[in-house]
Amino acid sequence: MKRFIATLAALAALATPALAAPGETHAPQEYTWSWEGPFGTFDDRQLQRGFQVYQEVCASCHSMDLLSFRNLGQPGGPFEFLPDPEHEGELITFANPNDNPVVMDIASRYTYTEIDLETGEEMERQGIPADRFPNPYANDAQAAASNGGAAPPDFSVIVKARPGGAEYIRSLLLGYDYEVPEDVTLLPGQHYNPYFPGGVLAMGPQLFDGAVSYADDTPQTAEQYAADVAAFLAWASEPHMEQRKRMGLGVMIFLLIFAVLMWLAYRQVWANVKH
Numbered sequence: 001m002k003r004f005i006a007t008l009a010a011l012a013a014l015a016t017p018a019l020a021a022p023g024e025t026h027a028p029q030e031y032t033w034s035w036e037g038p039f040g041t042f043d044d045r046q047l048q049r050g051f052q053v054y055q056e057v058c059a060s061c062h063s064m065d066l067l068s069f070r071n072l073g074q075p076g077g078p079f080e081f082l083p084d085p086e087h088e089g090e091l092i093t094f095a096n097p098n099d100n101p102v103v104m105d106i107a108s109r110y111t112y113t114e115i116d117l118e119t120g121e122e123m124e125r126q127g128i129p130a131d132r133f134p135n136p137y138a139n140d141a142q143a144a145a146s147n148g149g150a151a152p153p154d155f156s157v158i159v160k161a162r163p164g165g166a167e168y169i170r171s172l173l174l175g176y177d178y179e180v181p182e183d184v185t186l187l188p189g190q191h192y193n194p195y196f197p198g199g200v201l202a203m204g205p206q207l208f209d210g211a212v213s214y215a216d217d218t219p220q221t222a223e224q225y226a227a228d229v230a231a232f233l234a235w236a237s238e239p240h241m242e243q244r245k246r247m248g249l250g251v252m253i254f255l256l257i258f259a260v261l262m263w264l265a266y267r268q269v270w271a272n273v274k275h
């Protein structure tokens with residue numbers, strides 16, 4: 001057994017992607033998330049705050065092409081449960097996220113341009129829950145041109161796409177307070193951040209204490225914003241994580257009961273057979 005565990009550990013170490021480390025790239029700072037472990041779940045309040053930070057700070061540069069507003073209200077999403085206006089302290093949910101009033105309200109604050117099928121003219125309409133999150137730029141070329149040549153990456157699966165995931169994103173957002181090493185030269189528009197592979201990137205610091213006003217008394221600090229937005233992006237990368245974990249637990253329980261039944265049946269079948 002010990003050898004088995006040691007082999008597993010060795011395999012796991014091999015499978016962990018190494019951080020590209022030219023120069024002095026720092027490994028992401030460790031952080032304890034609510035969704036860690038086999039029973040961990042996302043914290044809805046944190047996802048809501050993270051969405052707010054995304055909307056107010058990041059969305060002017062970073063798209064989230066794969067997300068529709070209705071995803072925000074689906075099972076496991078930030079706005080799945082809303083306070084019940086009729087019974088204080090209770091929560092309500094909507095079978096169809098398109099009927100979720102918070103989701104409808106968020107979508108309705110955006111305008112979309114469409115072709116009127118009858119007149120062929122362009123017309124503007126309000127967003128609806130089925131709309132995708134709007135892209136801040138018309139295309140990649142414009143995105144790159146507006147950011148000194150480096151297009152801000154899409155956020156739909158960024159947490160899955162980067163080694164270190166949410167911890168990397170949190171560390172990156174908080175990682176600008178380092179002195180620029182002597183052997184690093186920054187061109188205009190470039191910033192030094194040792195958590196970014198290579199240390200030089202085209203995104204400056206984005207989060208400052210007090211910049212986003214939370215509705216509740218959660219601390220309004222850059223640290224808190226960074227954790228919250230990283231949590232939101234982790235959810236967006238794996239919106240069905242909670243169902244997956246629940247399903248896994250169900251399967252384990254089923255297998256356990258099945259094993260007990262099989263054992264009892266085995267005893268029954270062979271009870272009177274001499275061996």
Ligand code: HEC
Pocket residue numbers: 053054057058059060061062147150151152153158162169172173200201202203204206207229
């Ligand atoms: C003013 C535009 C702008 C804003 C606002 C902005 N970013 Fe960026 N971001 C960029 C650009 C440009 C890059 C690409 C940097 C590069 O590759 O050099 C980038 C890259 C990133 C990366 C990718 C790093 C990698 O590994 O490729 C992450 C993660 C990121 N931003 C997170 C955020 C978050 C979270 C917010 C909101 C809190 C945010 N950004 C707000 C412009 C922006």
